[in-house]
Amino acid sequence: KAGVTQTPRYLIKTRGQQVTLSCSPISGHRSVSWYQQTPGQGLQFLFEYFSETQRNKGNFPGRFSGRQFSNSRSEMNVSTLELGDSALYLCASSVSGGLEETQYFGPGTRLLVL
């Protein structure tokens, strides 16, 4: 089975712009979660989608949003980019997002905001 894929792998944007990141989960997985990784804050949960519905959201401003499509692919969008949004954005998929399930991570999208 193909793993979790994320596109693009690298992005450079300027402050004030907006960006959309894409995540394709493992076939058959319906839960997709997004995480932000920075040297200062570590790995932080952004949100989780299951069957096109956001089930859980982390403590991020409203500039961070996401959606999930009927084929379970997910996108996240960051509007009005700030320098502090520079990070590695990771998505993870699992069958249904259960507590005991393994989440499989993609390689990440590295975003640099100038």
Next chain:
Amino acid sequence: AQSVTQLDSHVSVSEGTPVLLRCNYSSSYSPSLFWYVQHPNKGLQLLLKYTSAATLVKGINGFEAEFKKSETSFHLTKPSAHMSDAAEYFCVVSDYQGSSNTGKLIFGQGTTLQVKP
């Protein structure tokens, strides 16, 4: 609320010697605990997970971890380090909010493992 604390931000060992990466957890219920590894410029790979079955969990690449409820610990060990083990390691707990499956993982701050020749 659930949390994990990795007790060492950096561990250095010589190749062929044992590895011990320490993790303590806090949870109001029986937790699901994981160890993930991240090599430079790579995503996260699952090493092993504990889900209330056997307390000694064996993972990939010779790693294992023991769940100790009395000590609220889930330390990761390997008998003999290899150069390829140099990476960042994360202790992780599944979040639990009432009866919901939240799909949320809570990560420790990470431990960087250095392996010297």
